[in-house]
Amino acid sequence: MKIAIVGAGISGSSVLQTLLTDPLTQDQEKQIDIYDHHGNFAQGNPYIPDSNALLMNSEANDLGLDAQHPQDFVEWLENHDNEDQMVDGLVYRHIYGEYLEDYFQDSYEHSQVKSITAEVTDLRIMDDGTCQIATFHDGWIDQLYDVVFLALGHAPYRNSYALKGTDDYIHDPYPFYEKMPDFDSTDRVGIIGSGATGLDIMRYLLEKEDFDEPITFYVRESLFNATGIPCDEEITTSLTWEWIEENMHSQTETLMLDTVLEQVEKDFEHYGIDWHSLVANYGHSRLSDNIRAYFAKPEELAKAQRYFVSIILIFPHLFQALSIPDQQRFLDDYFPYMTIMRASVPYSTMGLVLDALKNNRLRIVNHVSSIEANQSGTFDIYNDDNYIETADILINATGFEDDILKASEQSHLLKNLVKREMILPHDSGKGPLVAWPSAELMTREDIEQPIVMLGNIIHSTHLGNNNARLIASQGRIAARCFIEKYFGVNEE
Protein backbone atom coordinates (compact mmCIF):
# COMPACT_ATOMS: atom_id res chain seq x y z
CA MET A 1 0.00 0.00 0.00
CA LYS A 2 1.29 3.46 -0.94
CA ILE A 3 0.06 6.41 1.06
CA ALA A 4 0.75 10.13 0.66
CA ILE A 5 0.26 12.72 3.38
CA VAL A 6 0.44 16.34 2.29
CA GLY A 7 1.22 18.68 5.20
CA ALA A 8 3.34 17.63 8.16
CA GLY A 9 1.80 19.63 11.03
CA ILE A 10 -0.13 18.08 13.91
CA SER A 11 -2.85 16.74 11.56
CA GLY A 12 -0.55 15.05 9.06
CA SER A 13 1.80 13.76 11.76
CA SER A 14 -1.12 12.28 13.74
CA VAL A 15 -2.29 10.46 10.62
CA LEU A 16 1.26 9.20 10.06
CA GLN A 17 1.61 7.99 13.66
CA THR A 18 -1.74 6.18 13.55
CA LEU A 19 -0.97 4.49 10.22
CA LEU A 20 2.29 3.20 11.66
CA THR A 21 1.05 2.08 15.08
CA ASP A 22 -2.48 0.75 14.56
CA PRO A 23 -2.52 -3.02 15.13
CA LEU A 24 -4.22 -3.58 11.77
CA THR A 25 -1.50 -1.83 9.75
CA GLN A 26 1.59 -2.41 11.85
CA ASP A 27 2.63 -5.51 9.94
CA GLN A 28 1.36 -4.41 6.52
CA GLU A 29 3.75 -3.73 3.67
CA LYS A 30 3.44 0.00 3.09
CA GLN A 31 5.21 3.12 1.96
CA ILE A 32 4.19 6.47 3.37
CA ASP A 33 5.46 9.63 1.70
CA ILE A 34 4.86 12.80 3.71
CA TYR A 35 5.20 16.08 1.81
CA ASP A 36 5.59 19.47 3.41
CA HIS A 37 5.92 22.72 1.50
CA HIS A 38 8.26 24.32 4.03
CA GLY A 39 9.86 21.20 5.49
CA ASN A 40 8.10 21.83 8.83
CA PHE A 41 8.00 18.12 9.69
CA ALA A 42 6.11 17.50 12.97
CA GLN A 43 5.83 21.20 13.88
CA GLY A 44 3.63 22.48 11.08
CA ASN A 45 3.28 26.20 10.50
CA PRO A 46 2.41 27.69 13.90
CA TYR A 47 5.25 26.20 15.95
CA ILE A 48 8.44 26.67 13.92
CA PRO A 49 11.32 28.64 15.49
CA ASP A 50 10.18 32.26 15.43
CA SER A 51 9.82 35.34 17.63
CA ASN A 52 9.27 35.00 21.40
CA ALA A 53 6.24 37.27 20.94
CA LEU A 54 4.43 34.14 19.73
CA LEU A 55 2.87 32.33 22.68
CA MET A 56 0.58 29.35 23.04
CA ASN A 57 -2.95 30.52 23.74
CA SER A 58 -3.80 27.47 25.85
CA GLU A 59 -2.38 26.26 29.15
CA ALA A 60 0.34 23.59 29.10
CA ASN A 61 -2.10 21.21 30.87
CA ASP A 62 -4.33 21.30 27.81
CA LEU A 63 -1.67 20.73 25.18
CA GLY A 64 -0.49 17.13 25.66
CA LEU A 65 -1.11 15.03 22.55
CA ASP A 66 -0.88 11.56 24.05
CA ALA A 67 -4.53 10.53 24.47
CA GLN A 68 -3.59 7.90 27.08
CA HIS A 69 -1.37 10.28 28.99
CA PRO A 70 -2.71 13.85 28.64
CA GLN A 71 -0.09 15.38 30.96
CA ASP A 72 2.77 14.40 28.66
CA PHE A 73 3.49 17.98 27.56
CA VAL A 74 3.70 19.20 31.17
CA GLU A 75 6.11 16.35 31.92
CA TRP A 76 8.10 17.09 28.77
CA LEU A 77 8.47 20.70 29.98
CA GLU A 78 9.65 19.51 33.39
CA ASN A 79 12.24 17.26 31.75
CA HIS A 80 13.48 20.09 29.56
CA ASP A 81 14.48 22.34 32.38
CA ASN A 82 15.08 25.54 30.52
CA GLU A 83 14.21 28.97 31.91
CA ASP A 84 13.16 30.26 28.54
CA GLN A 85 10.10 28.07 28.09
CA MET A 86 7.37 30.52 28.89
CA VAL A 87 6.32 34.02 29.86
CA ASP A 88 3.37 34.83 32.15
CA GLY A 89 2.49 31.13 32.31
CA LEU A 90 2.23 30.77 28.52
CA VAL A 91 4.71 28.60 26.64
CA TYR A 92 6.53 30.05 23.63
CA ARG A 93 5.14 28.54 20.45
CA HIS A 94 8.56 27.35 19.22
CA ILE A 95 8.99 25.38 22.48
CA TYR A 96 5.77 23.53 21.70
CA GLY A 97 7.29 22.87 18.26
CA GLU A 98 10.27 21.19 19.96
CA TYR A 99 7.86 19.00 21.93
CA LEU A 100 6.07 18.05 18.69
CA GLU A 101 9.37 17.07 17.08
CA ASP A 102 10.13 14.76 20.03
CA TYR A 103 6.59 13.44 20.18
CA PHE A 104 6.50 12.43 16.50
CA GLN A 105 10.21 11.55 16.16
CA ASP A 106 9.72 7.76 15.98
CA SER A 107 7.18 8.12 13.19
CA TYR A 108 9.46 10.27 11.04
CA GLU A 109 12.39 7.89 11.60
CA HIS A 110 10.36 4.81 10.65
CA SER A 111 11.83 2.82 7.77
CA GLN A 112 8.54 2.91 5.81
CA VAL A 113 8.37 6.72 5.86
CA LYS A 114 9.91 9.21 3.46
CA SER A 115 9.79 12.97 4.25
CA ILE A 116 9.76 15.15 1.15
CA THR A 117 10.08 18.94 1.18
CA ALA A 118 7.93 20.11 -1.74
CA GLU A 119 4.77 22.06 -2.45
CA VAL A 120 2.06 19.77 -3.80
CA THR A 121 0.19 21.68 -6.49
CA ASP A 122 -2.20 19.16 -8.03
CA LEU A 123 -3.77 15.69 -7.72
CA ARG A 124 -5.53 13.49 -10.23
CA ILE A 125 -7.30 10.17 -10.02
CA MET A 126 -6.14 7.48 -12.42
CA ASP A 127 -8.41 4.91 -14.12
CA ASP A 128 -7.46 2.26 -11.55
CA GLY A 129 -8.59 4.57 -8.70
CA THR A 130 -5.07 5.47 -7.54
CA CYS A 131 -4.00 9.05 -7.12
CA GLN A 132 -1.09 10.92 -8.70
CA ILE A 133 0.53 13.99 -7.20
CA ALA A 134 2.18 16.97 -8.90
CA THR A 135 4.71 19.16 -7.10
CA PHE A 136 5.71 22.72 -7.89
CA HIS A 137 9.23 21.86 -9.10
CA ASP A 138 8.84 18.35 -10.53
CA GLY A 139 5.32 18.35 -12.01
CA TRP A 140 3.53 14.94 -12.05
CA ILE A 141 5.61 12.43 -10.14
CA ASP A 142 5.79 8.74 -11.09
CA GLN A 143 4.54 7.34 -7.80
CA LEU A 144 0.82 6.42 -7.60
CA TYR A 145 -0.90 6.43 -4.20
CA ASP A 146 -3.80 4.35 -2.88
CA VAL A 147 -4.87 7.23 -0.66
CA VAL A 148 -3.86 10.86 -0.12
CA PHE A 149 -4.37 12.69 3.17
CA LEU A 150 -4.45 16.45 2.70
CA ALA A 151 -3.44 18.02 6.02
CA LEU A 152 -2.78 21.53 4.75
CA GLY A 153 -3.73 23.42 7.93
CA HIS A 154 -5.98 26.47 7.75
CA ALA A 155 -7.32 28.18 4.62
CA PRO A 156 -5.33 31.16 3.29
CA TYR A 157 -5.90 34.52 4.99
CA ARG A 158 -8.85 36.65 3.87
CA ASN A 159 -8.06 39.34 1.33
CA SER A 160 -10.86 41.52 2.75
CA TYR A 161 -9.66 44.83 1.29
CA ALA A 162 -8.10 43.45 -1.92
CA LEU A 163 -4.64 44.66 -0.80
CA LYS A 164 -2.73 41.41 -1.38
CA GLY A 165 0.43 42.14 -3.36
CA THR A 166 0.53 45.84 -2.38
CA ASP A 167 3.86 47.18 -1.03
CA ASP A 168 3.91 47.70 2.74
CA TYR A 169 0.88 45.44 3.20
CA ILE A 170 1.71 42.13 4.88
CA HIS A 171 -0.96 39.67 3.88
CA ASP A 172 0.14 36.59 5.87
CA PRO A 173 2.39 37.66 8.74
CA TYR A 174 3.88 34.25 9.66
CA PRO A 175 6.68 33.53 10.15
CA PHE A 176 7.45 36.89 11.74
CA TYR A 177 11.21 36.58 11.27
CA GLU A 178 10.68 36.45 7.51
CA LYS A 179 7.59 38.60 6.94
CA MET A 180 7.88 41.55 9.33
CA PRO A 181 9.69 44.52 7.75
CA ASP A 182 12.35 46.73 9.36
CA PHE A 183 10.14 49.31 11.00
CA ASP A 184 11.02 52.95 11.48
CA SER A 185 9.81 54.68 14.64
CA THR A 186 7.94 57.24 12.49
CA ASP A 187 5.88 54.53 10.72
CA ARG A 188 2.12 54.65 11.26
CA VAL A 189 1.46 50.93 11.64
CA GLY A 190 -1.98 49.33 11.54
CA ILE A 191 -3.15 45.82 12.33
CA ILE A 192 -6.31 44.83 10.47
CA GLY A 193 -8.32 42.62 12.84
CA SER A 194 -7.99 41.93 16.55
CA GLY A 195 -8.20 38.14 16.87
CA ALA A 196 -5.37 35.83 17.98
CA THR A 197 -3.15 36.77 15.00
CA GLY A 198 -3.71 40.49 15.64
CA LEU A 199 -2.68 40.03 19.27
CA ASP A 200 0.48 38.13 18.20
CA ILE A 201 1.38 41.07 15.97
CA MET A 202 0.61 43.61 18.70
CA ARG A 203 2.89 41.80 21.19
CA TYR A 204 5.66 41.71 18.59
CA LEU A 205 5.34 45.40 17.70
CA LEU A 206 5.16 46.59 21.31
CA GLU A 207 8.37 44.68 22.08
CA LYS A 208 10.13 45.59 18.89
CA GLU A 209 9.76 49.33 18.47
CA ASP A 210 8.78 52.51 20.26
CA PHE A 211 6.68 54.13 17.56
CA ASP A 212 5.99 57.90 17.58
CA GLU A 213 2.33 57.20 16.77
CA PRO A 214 0.30 54.52 18.56
CA ILE A 215 -0.09 51.18 16.79
CA THR A 216 -3.69 50.98 15.55
CA PHE A 217 -6.12 48.07 15.46
CA TYR A 218 -8.47 48.60 12.50
CA VAL A 219 -11.63 46.58 13.05
CA ARG A 220 -15.06 46.33 11.49
CA GLU A 221 -17.34 45.54 14.39
CA SER A 222 -16.28 42.94 16.84
CA LEU A 223 -13.24 43.59 18.97
CA PHE A 224 -11.39 41.18 21.24
CA ASN A 225 -12.77 37.89 22.51
CA ALA A 226 -13.39 37.66 26.26
CA THR A 227 -10.50 38.00 28.70
CA GLY A 228 -9.22 34.57 29.75
CA ILE A 229 -9.61 34.30 33.53
CA PRO A 230 -7.34 31.86 35.36
CA CYS A 231 -9.31 29.09 37.08
CA ASP A 232 -8.00 26.94 39.92
CA GLU A 233 -11.05 24.71 40.21
CA GLU A 234 -11.22 21.46 38.27
CA ILE A 235 -14.22 21.65 35.97
CA THR A 236 -15.49 18.57 34.15
CA THR A 237 -18.39 17.96 31.81
CA SER A 238 -21.02 15.25 32.03
CA LEU A 239 -21.20 15.20 28.22
CA THR A 240 -19.33 11.97 27.56
CA TRP A 241 -19.38 9.44 24.72
CA GLU A 242 -21.62 7.22 26.85
CA TRP A 243 -23.95 10.17 27.48
CA ILE A 244 -24.27 10.77 23.72
CA GLU A 245 -25.09 7.12 23.10
CA GLU A 246 -27.64 6.97 25.89
CA ASN A 247 -29.41 10.11 24.70
CA MET A 248 -29.47 9.42 20.98
CA HIS A 249 -33.04 9.21 19.69
CA SER A 250 -33.50 5.56 18.75
CA GLN A 251 -35.49 6.22 15.54
CA THR A 252 -33.91 9.36 14.13
CA GLU A 253 -30.43 8.52 15.46
CA THR A 254 -29.94 12.16 16.31
CA LEU A 255 -29.45 14.04 19.51
CA MET A 256 -31.85 16.86 20.35
CA LEU A 257 -30.22 20.22 20.98
CA ASP A 258 -32.62 20.84 23.87
CA THR A 259 -31.43 17.64 25.55
CA VAL A 260 -27.82 18.78 25.25
CA LEU A 261 -28.68 22.25 26.54
CA GLU A 262 -30.53 20.81 29.54
CA GLN A 263 -27.49 18.74 30.41
CA VAL A 264 -25.14 21.72 30.05
CA GLU A 265 -27.51 23.75 32.21
CA LYS A 266 -27.29 21.05 34.90
CA ASP A 267 -23.47 21.19 34.74
CA PHE A 268 -23.57 24.98 34.85
CA GLU A 269 -25.92 24.95 37.84
CA HIS A 270 -23.54 22.60 39.62
CA TYR A 271 -20.68 25.05 39.12
CA GLY A 272 -22.78 28.19 39.74
CA ILE A 273 -22.69 29.48 36.15
CA ASP A 274 -25.58 31.42 34.63
CA TRP A 275 -25.41 31.30 30.81
CA HIS A 276 -27.72 34.29 30.29
CA SER A 277 -25.71 36.60 32.51
CA LEU A 278 -22.48 35.37 30.89
CA VAL A 279 -23.79 36.20 27.41
CA ALA A 280 -25.03 39.61 28.55
CA ASN A 281 -21.76 40.46 30.30
CA TYR A 282 -19.07 38.87 28.14
CA GLY A 283 -20.60 37.56 24.93
CA HIS A 284 -20.33 40.63 22.69
CA SER A 285 -16.63 41.42 22.07
CA ARG A 286 -16.84 44.77 23.89
CA LEU A 287 -13.73 46.43 25.29
CA SER A 288 -15.69 47.58 28.35
CA ASP A 289 -16.47 43.91 29.13
CA ASN A 290 -12.79 42.99 28.75
CA ILE A 291 -11.74 45.74 31.16
CA ARG A 292 -14.38 44.74 33.71
CA ALA A 293 -13.38 41.08 33.45
CA TYR A 294 -9.66 41.90 33.69
CA PHE A 295 -10.05 43.74 36.97
CA ALA A 296 -12.89 41.74 38.55
CA LYS A 297 -11.62 38.28 37.45
CA PRO A 298 -15.19 36.90 37.55
CA GLU A 299 -15.21 33.32 38.81
CA GLU A 300 -18.25 32.50 36.71
CA LEU A 301 -16.46 33.40 33.47
CA ALA A 302 -13.34 31.49 34.55
CA LYS A 303 -15.39 28.36 35.22
CA ALA A 304 -17.32 28.63 31.95
CA GLN A 305 -14.05 28.97 30.04
CA ARG A 306 -12.68 25.84 31.74
CA TYR A 307 -15.95 24.08 30.94
CA PHE A 308 -15.52 24.92 27.25
CA VAL A 309 -12.00 23.47 27.42
CA SER A 310 -13.41 20.30 28.99
CA ILE A 311 -15.68 19.69 25.98
CA ILE A 312 -13.12 20.40 23.22
CA LEU A 313 -12.59 16.80 22.16
CA ILE A 314 -16.23 15.79 22.22
CA PHE A 315 -17.54 19.04 20.76
CA PRO A 316 -17.58 18.15 17.01
CA HIS A 317 -19.12 14.76 17.87
CA LEU A 318 -21.94 16.46 19.78
CA PHE A 319 -22.50 18.87 16.91
CA GLN A 320 -22.59 16.08 14.33
CA ALA A 321 -25.07 14.09 16.41
CA LEU A 322 -27.63 16.93 16.13
CA SER A 323 -30.26 17.04 13.39
CA ILE A 324 -29.55 19.56 10.61
CA PRO A 325 -32.12 22.12 11.91
CA ASP A 326 -30.71 21.77 15.43
CA GLN A 327 -27.18 22.25 14.10
CA GLN A 328 -28.32 25.48 12.47
CA ARG A 329 -30.07 26.65 15.67
CA PHE A 330 -26.89 25.95 17.62
CA LEU A 331 -24.78 27.88 15.10
CA ASP A 332 -27.15 30.86 15.18
CA ASP A 333 -28.07 31.08 18.84
CA TYR A 334 -25.17 29.67 20.86
CA PHE A 335 -21.93 29.16 18.94
CA PRO A 336 -21.08 32.86 18.37
CA TYR A 337 -21.27 33.63 22.13
CA MET A 338 -19.45 30.45 23.01
CA THR A 339 -16.67 31.31 20.55
CA ILE A 340 -16.17 34.76 22.06
CA MET A 341 -15.93 33.33 25.56
CA ARG A 342 -14.02 30.18 24.67
CA ALA A 343 -11.30 31.48 22.29
CA SER A 344 -10.32 33.94 24.97
CA VAL A 345 -7.53 36.52 25.11
CA PRO A 346 -4.87 35.27 27.55
CA TYR A 347 -5.09 37.26 30.80
CA SER A 348 -1.54 38.64 30.55
CA THR A 349 -2.11 39.68 26.93
CA MET A 350 -5.22 41.62 27.95
CA GLY A 351 -3.05 43.34 30.60
CA LEU A 352 -0.65 44.33 27.84
CA VAL A 353 -3.51 45.69 25.70
CA LEU A 354 -4.93 47.78 28.54
CA ASP A 355 -1.52 49.11 29.51
CA ALA A 356 -0.66 50.05 25.92
CA LEU A 357 -4.03 51.77 25.45
CA LYS A 358 -3.49 53.75 28.66
CA ASN A 359 0.05 54.77 27.65
CA ASN A 360 -1.04 55.83 24.18
CA ARG A 361 1.05 53.10 22.50
CA LEU A 362 -2.08 51.50 21.08
CA ARG A 363 -5.44 52.69 19.78
CA ILE A 364 -8.50 51.17 18.18
CA VAL A 365 -10.42 52.41 15.13
CA ASN A 366 -13.80 50.74 14.82
CA HIS A 367 -16.39 50.51 12.00
CA VAL A 368 -13.75 50.40 9.26
CA SER A 369 -15.66 50.12 5.98
CA SER A 370 -12.83 50.11 3.43
CA ILE A 371 -9.07 50.48 3.06
CA GLU A 372 -7.48 51.69 -0.17
CA ALA A 373 -3.88 51.85 -1.32
CA ASN A 374 -3.27 55.43 -2.52
CA GLN A 375 -0.82 56.89 -5.03
CA SER A 376 1.72 57.94 -2.41
CA GLY A 377 2.24 54.29 -1.40
CA THR A 378 0.28 54.59 1.85
CA PHE A 379 -3.23 53.44 2.82
CA ASP A 380 -6.40 55.48 3.24
CA ILE A 381 -8.76 54.22 5.90
CA TYR A 382 -12.51 54.77 5.65
CA ASN A 383 -14.91 54.52 8.52
CA ASP A 384 -18.61 54.30 7.63
CA ASP A 385 -17.51 55.31 4.10
CA ASN A 386 -15.82 58.54 5.25
CA TYR A 387 -12.06 59.03 4.93
CA ILE A 388 -10.57 59.22 8.40
CA GLU A 389 -6.80 58.72 8.26
CA THR A 390 -3.78 57.25 6.51
CA ALA A 391 -1.48 54.41 7.56
CA ASP A 392 2.04 53.62 6.27
CA ILE A 393 2.24 49.87 6.96
CA LEU A 394 -0.68 47.47 7.34
CA ILE A 395 -0.55 43.93 8.66
CA ASN A 396 -3.42 41.59 7.91
CA ALA A 397 -5.02 39.67 10.78
CA THR A 398 -8.55 39.33 9.40
CA GLY A 399 -8.67 35.56 9.78
CA PHE A 400 -8.94 32.69 7.34
CA GLU A 401 -10.98 32.75 4.13
CA ASP A 402 -14.02 30.56 4.77
CA ASP A 403 -15.29 30.71 1.21
CA ILE A 404 -13.49 27.81 -0.46
CA LEU A 405 -13.82 29.33 -3.94
CA LYS A 406 -12.18 32.58 -2.82
CA ALA A 407 -9.61 30.67 -0.76
CA SER A 408 -8.67 28.61 -3.81
CA GLU A 409 -7.54 31.79 -5.59
CA GLN A 410 -4.60 31.89 -3.19
CA SER A 411 -3.43 28.27 -3.39
CA HIS A 412 -2.23 26.29 -6.43
CA LEU A 413 -3.47 23.04 -4.95
CA LEU A 414 -6.91 24.23 -3.83
CA LYS A 415 -7.42 25.98 -7.16
CA ASN A 416 -6.69 22.79 -9.11
CA LEU A 417 -8.84 20.61 -6.85
CA VAL A 418 -11.78 23.03 -7.15
CA LYS A 419 -11.31 23.18 -10.92
CA ARG A 420 -11.33 19.38 -11.15
CA GLU A 421 -14.40 19.29 -8.86
CA MET A 422 -12.45 17.10 -6.45
CA ILE A 423 -13.37 19.69 -3.82
CA LEU A 424 -16.98 20.82 -3.56
CA PRO A 425 -18.04 23.64 -1.21
CA HIS A 426 -19.76 22.65 2.03
CA ASP A 427 -23.51 23.47 1.98
CA SER A 428 -22.82 26.52 4.15
CA GLY A 429 -20.32 27.73 1.53
CA LYS A 430 -17.64 27.52 4.22
CA GLY A 431 -14.78 25.16 3.46
CA PRO A 432 -14.86 21.86 1.56
CA LEU A 433 -17.55 19.20 1.73
CA VAL A 434 -16.17 16.23 3.67
CA ALA A 435 -17.72 13.14 5.21
CA TRP A 436 -18.04 12.83 8.98
CA PRO A 437 -15.97 11.52 10.72
CA SER A 438 -13.73 10.05 8.00
CA ALA A 439 -13.09 13.49 6.46
CA GLU A 440 -13.05 12.02 2.96
CA LEU A 441 -13.59 14.69 0.33
CA MET A 442 -17.07 14.22 -1.10
CA THR A 443 -17.73 14.54 -4.80
CA ARG A 444 -20.79 15.57 -6.79
CA GLU A 445 -22.02 12.11 -7.74
CA ASP A 446 -20.69 10.14 -4.84
CA ILE A 447 -17.74 9.05 -6.94
CA GLU A 448 -15.21 7.45 -4.62
CA GLN A 449 -12.01 9.40 -4.48
CA PRO A 450 -9.24 8.26 -2.16
CA ILE A 451 -8.65 11.71 -0.68
CA VAL A 452 -9.08 12.76 2.95
CA MET A 453 -8.91 16.42 4.03
CA LEU A 454 -8.06 17.51 7.57
CA GLY A 455 -7.32 20.53 9.74
CA ASN A 456 -9.01 23.83 10.40
CA ILE A 457 -10.18 24.16 6.79
CA ILE A 458 -12.88 21.48 7.38
CA HIS A 459 -14.33 23.25 10.42
CA SER A 460 -17.86 23.33 8.98
CA THR A 461 -18.18 19.60 9.62
CA HIS A 462 -15.40 19.15 12.19
CA LEU A 463 -16.61 22.12 14.25
CA GLY A 464 -14.07 23.71 16.57
CA ASN A 465 -11.05 22.35 14.67
CA ASN A 466 -8.64 25.08 15.76
CA ASN A 467 -7.07 23.42 18.75
CA ALA A 468 -3.94 21.27 18.90
CA ARG A 469 -5.49 18.37 20.81
CA LEU A 470 -8.64 18.27 18.73
CA ILE A 471 -6.70 18.51 15.46
CA ALA A 472 -4.58 15.53 16.61
CA SER A 473 -7.65 13.57 17.67
CA GLN A 474 -9.46 14.22 14.36
CA GLY A 475 -6.34 13.17 12.44
CA ARG A 476 -6.22 9.90 14.38
CA ILE A 477 -9.93 9.27 13.82
CA ALA A 478 -9.67 9.92 10.06
CA ALA A 479 -6.67 7.58 9.81
CA ARG A 480 -8.57 4.90 11.75
CA CYS A 481 -11.63 5.25 9.47
CA PHE A 482 -9.33 4.69 6.50
CA ILE A 483 -7.68 1.69 8.16
CA GLU A 484 -11.04 0.10 8.97
CA LYS A 485 -12.28 0.66 5.43
CA TYR A 486 -9.22 -0.86 3.78
CA PHE A 487 -8.02 -3.43 6.28
CA GLY A 488 -11.20 -4.45 8.11
CA VAL A 489 -12.67 -3.60 11.49
CA ASN A 490 -10.26 -3.29 14.39
CA GLU A 491 -11.28 -5.80 17.04
CA GLU A 492 -9.51 -3.90 19.82
Ligand SMILES: Cc1cc2nc3c(=O)[nH]c(=O)nc-3n(C[C@H](O)[C@H](O)[C@H](O)COP(=O)(O)OP(=O)(O)OC[C@H]3O[C@@H](n4cnc5c(N)ncnc54)[C@H](O)[C@@H]3O)c2cc1C
Ligand atom coordinates in the same frame (compact mmCIF):
# COMPACT_ATOMS: atom_id res chain seq x y z
C1 LIG B 1 -0.83 31.14 14.20
C2 LIG B 1 -1.55 30.02 14.90
C3 LIG B 1 -1.42 29.83 16.28
C4 LIG B 1 -2.07 28.78 16.92
N1 LIG B 1 -1.93 28.62 18.26
C5 LIG B 1 -2.57 27.59 18.88
C6 LIG B 1 -2.43 27.39 20.30
O1 LIG B 1 -1.76 28.16 20.99
N2 LIG B 1 -3.07 26.33 20.88
C7 LIG B 1 -3.83 25.46 20.14
O2 LIG B 1 -4.39 24.50 20.71
N3 LIG B 1 -3.99 25.64 18.80
C8 LIG B 1 -3.39 26.68 18.16
N4 LIG B 1 -3.55 26.87 16.82
C9 LIG B 1 -4.46 25.98 16.09
C10 LIG B 1 -3.65 25.11 15.13
O3 LIG B 1 -4.37 25.18 13.97
C11 LIG B 1 -3.40 23.71 15.61
O4 LIG B 1 -2.85 23.72 16.90
C12 LIG B 1 -2.45 22.90 14.70
O5 LIG B 1 -1.11 23.27 14.82
C13 LIG B 1 -2.82 22.86 13.25
O6 LIG B 1 -2.15 21.76 12.69
P1 LIG B 1 -2.35 21.35 11.18
O7 LIG B 1 -1.52 20.16 10.95
O8 LIG B 1 -3.79 21.24 10.85
O9 LIG B 1 -1.82 22.60 10.33
P2 LIG B 1 -0.36 23.22 10.19
O10 LIG B 1 0.42 23.10 11.41
O11 LIG B 1 -0.56 24.57 9.61
O12 LIG B 1 0.34 22.28 9.11
C14 LIG B 1 0.01 22.30 7.76
C15 LIG B 1 1.27 22.00 6.97
O13 LIG B 1 0.91 21.79 5.62
C16 LIG B 1 1.92 22.30 4.78
N5 LIG B 1 1.31 22.56 3.48
C17 LIG B 1 0.24 23.38 3.24
N6 LIG B 1 -0.05 23.33 1.92
C18 LIG B 1 0.83 22.48 1.35
C19 LIG B 1 1.02 22.03 0.01
N7 LIG B 1 0.25 22.44 -1.01
N8 LIG B 1 2.05 21.17 -0.24
C20 LIG B 1 2.84 20.71 0.78
N9 LIG B 1 2.68 21.12 2.07
C21 LIG B 1 1.69 21.99 2.33
C22 LIG B 1 2.44 23.52 5.51
O14 LIG B 1 3.77 23.82 5.15
C23 LIG B 1 2.30 23.12 6.97
O15 LIG B 1 3.51 22.67 7.52
C24 LIG B 1 -2.89 27.91 16.16
C25 LIG B 1 -3.04 28.11 14.77
C26 LIG B 1 -2.36 29.15 14.15
C27 LIG B 1 -2.55 29.33 12.67
